[in-house]
Amino acid sequence: MDIAKLDRFMQARPAPEEGVRWLAPFEPPLVLEGFAFFEQDGAYRRLPLDSDAVFSRAGRAALTELGTNTAGGCIRFRSSTGRVLVRARLAAACAMHHMPSTGQGGFDCYLRRPGGAWRYAGPSVFGHGETAYTAALWSGGDREEKEFLIHFPLYMGVKEVWVGVDADASVAAPAPRAVSGAAAVYGTSIDQGGCASHPGMAFPAILARALDVQIYNFGFSGNACLEPEMADVLARVPGLRLLVVDAEANAGPLGCLGRLPAFLARLRAACPRLPILVVSAPLGPLEAQQPDRVAQKDAWRAAQRDAVEQARAGGDANIAFLDGRTLWPDGGEEYTVDGVHPTDLGFYFMARGLLPVLLPYLTEE
The missing domain is CATH 3.40.50.1110 (SGNH hydrolase)
Known part of the structure; x- marks a missing residue:
């Protein structure tokens, strides 16, 4: 049974890219968080590059491999965009037997309106076996300026990622965190x-x-x-x-x-x-x-x-x-x-x- 043929809401739908401006997560005004050593190494990974040899000598190369998984990484910004897209290239295809690909290799998006709380806006949905995809995270359409938060995949390496917004949308730095450090x-x-x-x-x-x-x-x-x-x-x-x-x-x-x-x-x-x-x-x-x-x-x-x-x-x-x-x-x-x-x-x-x-x-x- 191909459920995508029976239920259109379970289809992986390509995201229209007309009129989209693509932004790098590490370039202002976007703020990249969750990668403690990104400034040093310039890579989406949780462990520093200089630890690879250390863990290898200790017989713990598994840590280096898991350290390339991007759990905890996130992107924050404010924008008047009516949609948010993500274009990603993963290190491998998703293949976990008890965890959905939306968690293993997907991004997701939360938004916060002025004076409001964080609300879940949606995940990246992509085809089985795909290692590169473009997906719409949110397409609500309203142009009120909002704060956006995009989480990186939990059990996957990310080789490349871009954030897409409406070409004519304002883009600004997010509000500072309430808690420093x-x-x-x-x-x-x-x-x-x-x-x-x-x-x-x-x-x-x-x-x-x-x-x-x-x-x-x-x-x-x-x-x-x-x-x-x-x-x-x-x-x-x-x-x-x-x-x-x-x-x-x-x-x-x-x-x-x-x-x-x-x-x-x-x-x-x-x-x-x-x-x-x-x-x-x-x-x-x-x-x-x-x-x-x-x-x-x-x-x-x-x-x-x-x-x-x-x-x-x-x-x-x-x-x-x-x-x-x-x-x-x-x-x-x-x-x-x-x-x-x-x-x-x-x-x-x-x-x-x-x-x-x-x-x-x-x-x-």
Whole structure:
């Protein structure tokens, strides 16, 4: 069955390009965020180019590959355009079996009218197997000046991207973020955004909109192993006001959670006053199916809490622990795709639980 022939609303429709002006995300007045080392390297990637050899020597080339995924990247601007398009060239075709291409390799768009809140405007819809596409993100038509926010794909590299607006539209810099500086989330596939239906539904992106702050996404799917080399990279992120460490879902099963005290110590040596929040994994549906896993997760949670308490006992007042069981009400049985990776609903609840915890860190001087 070809659903596109039966339902016209599920067709990948080419975006008309007549009368479109194409803008580079990295050129003013557009503002490019989420790539901490873009100014240094000029590439849409989360890890600096000079870390490639370091991770290779450490046997962690997987991090370099995942670092080219663009989770957390975004473009902001104001415009009177009546439509917003994106022209993109991806590193590969989308092929994940449990995550839609709109989340893996798609961009999405939010808009904010004067005095209003962010509203979802739409995703990039493109054909199966395509590695280059032009798509309309929003085509509402009204010419009132609005602020636009475009998120990059979560599980894909982006070789090239252009933003399209009406040729006669005004384009200006966006309003400054309400919170200066930035926060960062380090962790697993859950932090990277697997398996959100579109990029703006990954919980770091939800938090960035709610807090109006730039959040760097350092989620490395299946590879949050608390390496000292990763601590060194995180310590280099400019303007960092808060770091969330959420590695249990990988570091626990892979047997490297014991690295956490050294990882935290290395970060603290480089960043003496940086607030660090260690978050344990929530209980999920797998625990309901396999109760013996609860004891294992209890042990991992206790190990993380102990690491934080030991650091605090040693005089580190800028580190805290959050029990991840508070993030998914009722055990999260309806919040995942496969027992591990959240749906949009799961990400929503994670963001809702984290919001009041992160707010004081970002509003206090």
